Amino acid sequence: MQEVLGRSVLDGELGFPLMVVHQEALGHNIATMAAFARDHGLELAPHAKTHLSGEIAAAQLAAGAWGLTVATTRQARLVRGFGVDRVMVANQVVDRAGLEWAAAELAAHPGFEFLSFADSAAGVDILAGHAGPRPFRVLVELGHEGGRAGCRTVAELVELAGYVQRTPGVELAGVAGYEGALKTAEEVRKYLDLLQEAVAYLRVRNPILSVGGSQWFDVIGRELVATQARILLRSGAYVTHDDGYYRERTPFNRIDGELRPALEVFAQVLSTPEPGLAIIGLGKRDAPYDEGLPIPRRPGVTVLKMQDQHTVVRGDLRVGELVAFGVSHPCTAFDKWRRLPVVDRDYRVVDTINTHFGDF
Numbered sequence: 001m002q003e004v005l006g007r008s009v010l011d012g013e014l015g016f017p018l019m020v021v022h023q024e025a026l027g028h029n030i031a032t033m034a035a036f037a038r039d040h041g042l043e044l045a046p047h048a049k050t051h052l053s054g055e056i057a058a059a060q061l062a063a064g065a066w067g068l069t070v071a072t073t074r075q076a077r078l079v080r081g082f083g084v085d086r087v088m089v090a091n092q093v094v095d096r097a098g099l100e101w102a103a104a105e106l107a108a109h110p111g112f113e114f115l116s117f118a119d120s121a122a123g124v125d126i127l128a129g130h131a132g133p134r135p136f137r138v139l140v141e142l143g144h145e146g147g148r149a150g151c152r153t154v155a156e157l158v159e160l161a162g163y164v165q166r167t168p169g170v171e172l173a174g175v176a177g178y179e180g181a182l183k184t185a186e187e188v189r190k191y192l193d194l195l196q197e198a199v200a201y202l203r204v205r206n207p208i209l210s211v212g213g214s215q216w217f218d219v220i221g222r223e224l225v226a227t228q229a230r231i232l233l234r235s236g237a238y239v240t241h242d243d244g245y246y247r248e249r250t251p252f253n254r255i256d257g258e259l260r261p262a263l264e265v266f267a268q269v270l271s272t273p274e275p276g277l278a279i280i281g282l283g284k285r286d287a288p289y290d291e292g293l294p295i296p297r298r299p300g301v302t303v304l305k306m307q308d309q310h311t312v313v314r315g316d317l318r319v320g321e322l323v324a325f326g327v328s329h330p331c332t333a334f335d336k337w338r339r340l341p342v343v344d345r346d347y348r349v350v351d352t353i354n355t356h357f358g359d360f
Helices: 023-039 054-062 073-081 096-108 121-129 154-166 185-201 217-223 245-249
Strands: 018-022 068-070 086-092 113-118 136-142 170-177 208-211 230-233 263-274 277-280 302-306 311-314 322-326 339-343 349-354
Touching: 018 023, 023 054, 023 217, 023 339, 054 068, 054 349, 068 073, 073 086, 073 096, 096 113, 096 136, 113 121, 113 170, 121 136, 121 154, 121 170, 136 154, 136 185, 154 170, 154 185, 170 185, 185 208, 185 217, 217 230
Parallel strands: 018 339, 068 086, 086 113, 113 136, 136 170, 170 208, 208 230
Antiparallel strands: 018 263, 263 277, 263 322, 277 311, 302 311, 339 349
């Protein structure tokens, strides 16, 4: 994109549809969450599954992030390639190839840190069976009823923690949990109480307590302030925020501060087959739709439905007209683009963000 630096994305040189990243909003969001973590005694390990971008990862680390969180060992290998020295896989890891890579990386690089979750003896055995000279550091995971992974009671977690400590090849590092699926602040507080209880039972020096999500970090900041553990917060969606799902759910609706939507998609009107009905050249391959449809930034325009390559809207539009949309749920926005222009306030290209979804 060197040849388009300084040019306006609105002139059509890059074609449409086109998703752009607003430089000012991106920088603001990274700085805002870094400050929130510092002010509340937390360490930020941003979830890189949102973007899988070396450029964004570098900005988060430069702002003080502890390291990066990922969901798979493939993602761990990618962010390690970005130069990240601390990686947490917020998941159970059972794949042979990924564990062999991690064991080799730990053996070759004494400064490299690799954490993963476990919620069963079977999972611990798999980790131990692929360990190298340095043991795999494990966070035992506490879940909740109706949640995804994780031990369902503190007693089960404590029993598993003991098993980890008796098993060669693994090392107990602390406790992990995920509160993002809970619906109310009261539910989150009760769950955080259980996590703190679990930490108190561990016989570990300087334990880690990792929690993560972009909906309840204000409650985390209040409730875990006195916890005798290092708190690693795994929030990820904050980095670009959005105009839909997280605009409604961000903790900054309840506390001082703000996040700004940093993603915007432009597409043209292809057809107006009926009065007040328009077909936009924007589809499911171009913008997220799993947690809400794109949000038109023009008054009087409403999205009716989204198809593979088209979006049907209600509104008074003309064929060829350019329409801007915000997105809902950034975690399924970046994976649709391998390269994204970064723009200034005047929509001129100032940089490029590359993503690595699907790389191996």
